[in-house]
Amino acid sequence: MSILITGGAGYIGSHCCVSFLESGLDVVVFDNFSNSNPESLKRVEQITGRSLKIEQGDIRDQSTLETVMKRHACEGVIHFAGLKAVGESSQDPLAYYDNNVIGTHRLLSAMDATGVRKLIFSSSATVYGEPKSLPLTEEHSLNPVNPYGRTKLFVEDMLRDLAASNSEWRVGILRYFNPVGAHSSGLIGEDPLGVPNNLMPFIAQVATGRRERLNVFGDDYPTRDGTGVRDYIHVVDLVEGHLQAYEKLAKLPSSSNSFSVNLGTGNGYSVLEMVKAFERGSNQPVPYEVVERRSGDVAECYADTQKAEELLAWTADRNLGDMCSDTWHWVRKNPLGYAAESDSND
Ligand code: NAD
Ligand code: UDP
Numbered sequence: 001m002s003i004l005i006t007g008g009a010g011y012i013g014s015h016c017c018v019s020f021l022e023s024g025l026d027v028v029v030f031d032n033f034s035n036s037n038p039e040s041l042k043r044v045e046q047i048t049g050r051s052l053k054i055e056q057g058d059i060r061d062q063s064t065l066e067t068v069m070k071r072h073a074c075e076g077v078i079h080f081a082g083l084k085a086v087g088e089s090s091q092d093p094l095a096y097y098d099n100n101v102i103g104t105h106r107l108l109s110a111m112d113a114t115g116v117r118k119l120i121f122s123s124s125a126t127v128y129g130e131p132k133s134l135p136l137t138e139e140h141s142l143n144p145v146n147p148y149g150r151t152k153l154f155v156e157d158m159l160r161d162l163a164a165s166n167s168e169w170r171v172g173i174l175r176y177f178n179p180v181g182a183h184s185s186g187l188i189g190e191d192p193l194g195v196p197n198n199l200m201p202f203i204a205q206v207a208t209g210r211r212e213r214l215n216v217f218g219d220d221y222p223t224r225d226g227t228g229v230r231d232y233i234h235v236v237d238l239v240e241g242h243l244q245a246y247e248k249l250a251k252l253p254s255s256s257n258s259f260s261v262n263l264g265t266g267n268g269y270s271v272l273e274m275v276k277a278f279e280r281g282s283n284q285p286v287p288y289e290v291v292e293r294r295s296g297d298v299a300e301c302y303a304d305t306q307k308a309e310e311l312l313a314w315t316a317d318r319n320l321g322d323m324c325s326d327t328w329h330w331v332r333k334n335p336l337g338y339a340a341e342s343d344s345n346d
Contacts, residue, residue, distance in 0.1 A: 002026040002072045003246070004116075006059055006107065007080030008052075009036035011190045012122065012179055014044055016078060016239040018188070021048040023243055028053040028072045030065070031081065035193065037338035043187040059103040065110035076118030076170075076249070077111060078242060079104065082151075085197055086126070086296065089148035100151035101158075108162060118249050119159070120172045120242055125231075125262070125301060127153045127175060135304035138175070138260050146296055160258060167254035172245040177231035177264030177303050179238050181323040182330035189330030190235075191337030199274060200232070200323070204331045207284040214286060216271050218293035223300055227271035231264040231302035234318035234326070238263055244312040264303025265316040274320075281324030 003020060007013045008029030014036075017027050021044070029041060029052055038054065045051055053072060057064045059081045068074075082100040083089070089096040104121075111117060128136050129143035144150050156173050163169045180200040182189030196202040205211045219226035241263045252259070269277070275286045308314050318326075334340070 001075040002028045002053070004028050004030055004069060004072070004074045004077045005080065006030045006077065007036075007082065009033060009038060009040050010080055012176075012235060012238065013080040014040040014188045015183060015235045016080070016242055017041070017044045017052060018047050018183060019236070019239040019243050020078075021050045021052060026052075028055060028068065028074065030055045030057055030059070030068060032056065032058045035083075037191065039338040040188055040191075047183060047185050047187055059107045060098070062106040062110045065107060066114050069110060069114045069116050074114075074116050076120075076246065077107065077116065078120045078246065079107060080122045082122070084148065086146050086148045087197060089146055089151070093147040096147050096151050100148075101154050104155045105158065108158070117166070117169045118246075119170070120174060120245050120249070121155065121159060123152045123156055123173050123175045123260070124149065125175050125177045125264070125303065127156065128301075130298050131301055134300060135266060135302050136262065137304040138262060138307050156260065163258035167257055169257055170249040170252050171258040172249055173258070173260040174241065174245055175260065175262050176238060177233050177262070177301070179235045180232045181234040181236065181318065181326045183236060184326055184329070186326075186329040186333040189327065189334065191334070191339075199230075199271060200327060203275060203278045203286055204327050206286050206288075207278060207282045207328065208331050208335050210335065212287070214275065214288040215291045216275075216288050217291060217297060219290045220293075221299040223270055225270050225272050228297055229268040229270050229300040229302065231266065231268055232274070232320065232323055233263060233265050233316050234323050237265075237316035237318050241308065241312060241314045244314040248312055259311060261308045261311060262303040262305060263308060263316075264305060266303055266305040268300055268302035269320060277320045278324045278328070281321060282328040
């Protein structure tokens with residue numbers, strides 16, 4: 001029996017493959033490589049000394065998914081595949097509803113048709129919208145403020161409806177805070193195409209000299225230094241949470257066959273604290289300039305982690321220093337990401 005990991009070649013998916021392979025599970029990756037490079041999967045095999053199966057395909061293609069799930073006798077799915085850029089989702093919402101909502105609908109239909117009814121879904125803290133109280137508990141109202149966040153909420157609702165309709169389903173919804181960092185080997189990490197949207201990869205590219213300076217989006221928020229505060233979580237801790245969540249699915253009673261859990265550390269760091277931490281971790285200067293606020297940003301966002309601790313027996317172990325030094329190790333070894341490697345193999 002294998003686990004199907006959709007989007008397994010991507011940033012979080014590739015780290016999840018390592019974690020699952022290392023725990024002895026067999027993995028099949030299903031990815032269309034629209035935002036990833038198959039090189040990441042070679043590196044996963046290098047790290048773990050185990051092989052995985054790769055199926056190139058699109059989650060919107062239900063019949064291929066059914067064939068793949070039968071071929072590999074899949075017992076469950078970890079579902080990462082989707083589009084994730086908040087700004088782009090406002091410019092091209094149809095692409096987001098197509099990939100994220102219709103894509104997940106097709107995946108669930110394929111799972112139902114083949115009797116594979118165990119799923120872990122990548123949701124996001126963005127489903128909460130503007131925090132009304134902090135830390136954010138899972139009971140906080142769900143009110144996303146952009147199309148990306150709404151696709152995540154629609155999928156969450158679809159999953160809750162599905163779980164309620166048939167007690168054979170086992171569904172875990174994981175709401176990520178801000179995943180950063182890389183595997184300690186420096187072999188896999190975040191490899192954004194073009195200009196990074198997110199803070200950590202941008203800082204890393206400034207530290208390597210690939211970009212001149214960081215734009216800090218606003219320093220007049222009601223936070224300790226005026227810059228935005230987020231709950232950054234090491235990607236390896238995050239994927240370990242997936243392993244715990246997947247194991248929990250098998251133990252859920254049919255009367256309570258789904259859960260939604262935050263994956264964060266519970267600590268908030270400001271943009272300027274991140275800059276300083278990265279300077280310490282890399283021993284490189286990170287020049288920055290304060291510019292206008294970015295529209296849609298909230299001042300502060302961090303997780304209440306109690307439910308994850310109680311339900312999944314999971315907490316994040318790695319600290320901010322680990323997040324920065326592991327990111328630095330990855331970008332130093334791979335200043336151009338995976339592209340350099342795949343070019344040299346052509
Ligand atoms: P990523 O872009 O690195 O990985 C996504 C993977 O899915 C890529 O390999 C891409 O090629 C693949 N993919 C996209 N559309 C597909 C489709 N239609 N069919 C098949 N494969 C497809 O992103 P990531 O950072 O690893 O994020 C993984 C998941 O976690 C996403 O669902 C994202 O929304 C969610 N998430 C990410 C963050 C974050 O900050 N990285 C935060 C919260 C939630
Ligand atoms: N940020 C910034 N400059 C950048 C990218 C992000 O100042 O180039 C800030 C952003 O305003 C927010 C924090 O860094 O306060 C985290 O942003 P990111 O896009 O990484 O995550 P998200 O907004 O999804 O929490």
